[in-house]
Amino acid sequence: MDAAILSKLLSPEGWALLGALPPYDERQAMKTVTTLRAQGVAPDLAAAVVTQSRLRARARAKFGDFADGMLFTSDGLEQATRLLVAALHARRYLEAGTTALADLTSGIGADSLAFAGTGLRVVATDLDECTAAIARWNLRHFPEADVRHADGLSLDLRAEGIDGVFADPARRTAGGSGGRSRRVFDPRAYAPPLDSVWALRGTVPAVGIKVGPGIAHEGLPDDAETQWVSVDGDVVEAGLWFGPLAPDGPGRSALVLRTFTDDDGKEHTLSRTVRGDDDAPDVGAVGQYLYEPDGAVIRAGLVAQAAAELGGRLVDPTIAYVTTDSPADLPPARPAEPAGAPAPIATGYRVLDTMPFGLKRLKSYLRDRGVGRVTIKKRGTAVVPEQLRKQLVLTGTEEATIVLTRVAGTQQVLVVEPLGRV
Known part of the structure; x- marks a missing residue:
């Protein structure tokens, strides 16, 4: 989005047009643009308001009703922190005694919304002029937030009275000839590089950095708590927390x-x-139950801790599946008194059968049981589920769930039925 389009969107006409659009429907998008143009709306403004309508519809998953009063860019929304998780970021700073926070890479202002909403004084910066302007608009209701078009690393933190630093470095390249950006996985290629951000802890000890959940364990700073976070089974981020922001000390954890x-x-x-060290998990034969730890637990390398909590063992030392001989206690999916109730750390299955992997054997097994629809889960195998589904050529009326994995070093098929989460 360029400055001219943003100016038109924020004009009384543009804002009124955006607010008057019906709920976004991809099938009606082109028709909506055509209708607006027929009503005399400039083509660029018509396209911009429909684009914002589409982004707002996507943004509701992260921001809920707040999305209806915000502006977005596609990349900004992609990287923006969910409001639920941003609120937890803010709580870390509050509990650490922070009063004034520098959001060095504010993007569209997602985290700064949570910081300012809890009463923290925020100085938010972004290198892109339009992105900073969008953040300023999104934070317009919070006088505690000062949004600047600037390089956050150039701030004089002491002179600004800053006692907390947060950064969410850009993890995408600029769009190439096709106009699409690509993810960056090397922390040295982040903008700004991680080294430049965590060096600030020499000036302000309370430094927090949001990074991609795919970040490697090798090279993580020894004095940080690295926490992977999942929301409803989706691993959304990892965070590096230094000094008073890591009250339980350095190490890896999963939320x-x-x-x-x-x-x-x-x-x-x-x-x-879930917290812990690199304990060696027990490994043993497949029992009557199988549990798949939450993705955040797996990314944090805490499968051994999950196995201990579930009272089980791994089916293979290299595979993140836990097996037990009796069911783990299953908390209700919707507790009668949810305040303080724990979230599940694994998805459970009852094991119905096991067999060595082989297409002919598996096809015969499923056909004999009248299976026509199969859910395929995999871990530690090169099999492509969609290709396998076509090769099975199932025509029955029953449903089945199978797990393709490695057990004691050999490829196996586990036939299971879902239990719930524990």
């Missing part, structure tokens, strides 16, 4: 969040934190 709405329409969030 598992689950959300649900009760019968009265009230939203609840269950949470559970």
Whole structure:
């Protein structure tokens, strides 16, 4: 988005047009643009308001009703922190005693919204002029937030009275000839590089950095808590937390969040934190139950801790599946008293059968049981589920779930039925 289009969007005409659009429908998008143009709306403004309508529809998953009063860019929305997780970031700073925070790479202002909303004084910066202008608009209701078009690393933190630093470095390249950006996985290629940000802890000890969940364990700073976060089974980020922002000390942890709405329409969030060291897990034969730890637990390398909590063992030393001989206690998916209730750290299955992997054997097994629809899960195998599904050529009426994985070094098929989450 360029400055001219942003100016038109923020004009009384542009804002009124955006607010008057019906709920976004991809099938009607071109028709909506054509209708607006027929009504005399400039082509660039018509395209811009429909684009914002599309982005707002996507943004509701992260921002809920707040999305209706915000502006977005595609890359900005992609990298923006979910409001639920941003609120947890803000809580870390508050509990650490922070009063004034520098958001060095504010993007569209997602984290700064949470910081300012909890009363923190925020200095938010972004290198892109239009992005900074969008953040300024999104934070317009918070006088505590000072949004600047600037390089956050150039701030004089002491002179500004800053006692907390947060950064969410850009992890995408600029769009190439096709106009599409690509993810960056090398922390040295982040903008700004991680080394430049965590060097600030020499000036302000309370430094927090949001990074991609695919960040490697090798090279992580020894004095940080690195926490992977999942929301409803989706691993959304990892965070590096230094000094007073890591009250439990350095190391790796996983934060598992689950959300649900009760019968009265009230939203609840269950949470559970897993911490630990690189313990060697027990490994053994497949039992009557199989558990798949949450993705955040797996990314954090805490499968051994999950196995210990579940009272089980791994099916293979290299595979993140836990097996038990008796079911783990299953908390209700919607607790009657959700306040303080733990989130599940694994998805459970009852094991019905096991067999060595072989297409002919598996096809015969499923056909003999009248299976026509199969859910295929995999870990530690090169099999492509969609290709396998076509090769099975199933025509029955029953459903089945199979797990393709390695057990004690050999490729196996586990036939399972879902239980729930624990």
